[in-house]
Amino acid sequence: MTSEMTVTNVITAEVLLENWQGHRRLTRKTIEAFPEDKLFEFSLGGMRSFGQMALEIIGMAVPTVEGVATGKWASFHAGKPASKSELLELWDAQTVGLNEKFPTIPEERFQAVDKAFGQWEMSGLAVIQYAIDNEIHHRGEGxxxxxxxxxxxxxxxxx
Amino acid sequence: MTSEMTVTNVITAEVLLENWQGHRRLTRKTIEAFPEDKLFEFSLGGMRSFGQMALEIIGMAVPTVEGVATGKWASFHAGKPASKSELLELWDAQTVGLNEKFPTIPEERFQAVDKAFGQWEMSGLAVIQYAIDNEIHHRGEGxxxxxxxxxxxxxxxxx
Known part of the structure; x- marks a missing residue:
């Protein structure tokens, strides 16, 4: 690894957010593709339903960005949506919340190491990337x- | 979106490569977890085997980086590995190749829009991110x- 590479900046915060929201649009389509009676019921290999995975993804989005922005890590309790439309409502509220809160992240917080949610010691950028990667992973399962x-x-x- | 966000650079090329190689280490473990007789045989829902998906992932790694670095887009023909160990050998060769070629990407090529593999019109960064996301996606299926x-x-x- 040359030192030249270290200073090559390739992704802006704006691109990172747009990439995330692009993935979230695809995950939303994946939720929509499930029949109503399968979303919270069907699974393979003893795993969770895709509806339950979607709730995990919802619970990680805005709380992650709030934690990176402010250093305050609070869990999100999504409740128990009883239908696909209730789940999609929660989803859409997070979409708006992300667009509002992401631009408030101070630049230095992307690189600053914090204890995310009281347990994961990593940079703000790494926590955000983890949330995105986790979503892609579970959507693949879906x-x-x-x-x-x-x-x-x-x-x-x-x- | 404020103009301030546009100029916030959050990921370096070095971090991007390390993130990719971290995912590749996890995908390698996933390949290893398959029983020899299931890697190229087992699938669900009429999909490809995980061995076939791994070959796609192998075929996208170094050719993507070479294309971004040089503007020359060549397909990689991985051949047909007959066993898990042959597949892992191919995998490890790409790991070395990535570490060698990634640092040769000129900084401006990350943002430059090119026609990747003759058909995908996007920035070098977007092609690389697509390859990483595609790997996470298929690994989730695995x-x-x-x-x-x-x-x-x-x-x-x-x-």
Missing amino acids: YVYLRALGIEPPHFWER | YVYLRALGIEPPHFWER
Whole structure:
């Protein structure tokens, strides 16, 4: 690794947020693709339903950005949505919240190491990237559920 | 979106490569977790085997970085590995290749828009991010295969 690489800045906060929201649009389509009666019921290999995974993803979005922005780490209690439409309402509220709060992150907090949610010692950037990667990971699992149900998932490249 | 955000640089090329290699270490563990006779045979919902997905991931790594670095987009023909150990050999060769070639990417090529592999018009950074996201996505699918086979996948947070 040359020292030249260390100073090459390739991603702006704006691109990072847009990338995240692009993934969130695709995950929203994935939620929509599930039949109402399968979203919270169907699973494979003893895993959680995709509805439960979506609740985890919802719970990580705004609290992660608030924690990175302010150093205050609070869990989000999404409650128990009883239907696909209630889940999508929660989803859309987080979309708005992300767009509002992400631009308030002070530049130095992306690199600053903090104890995220009281347990994960990493930079603000790493916590945000973890939340995005975690979403992509679980959505991939959801794609297998959909295929096993005979449903074609949304195109991966459409954001 | 404030103009302040536009100029906030949060990820260096070095961090991007390390993040990618961290994901690649986890995908390697996922390959290793498959029983020899299931890696290229088992699938769910009419999808590809995880071995076939891993070959796609292998085929996207170094060719993506070479294309971003040089503007020359060449497909990688991984051949048909007949065993887990042959697949892992290919994997490890790409790991070395990535570490060699990534630092040769000229800074301006991350933002420059090119026609990746003759068909995807996007910035160098977007092509690289797509390759990483695609790997996370397919690895998530592989996790469901493993669970359905009664095998515990590697911890997602261990890189």
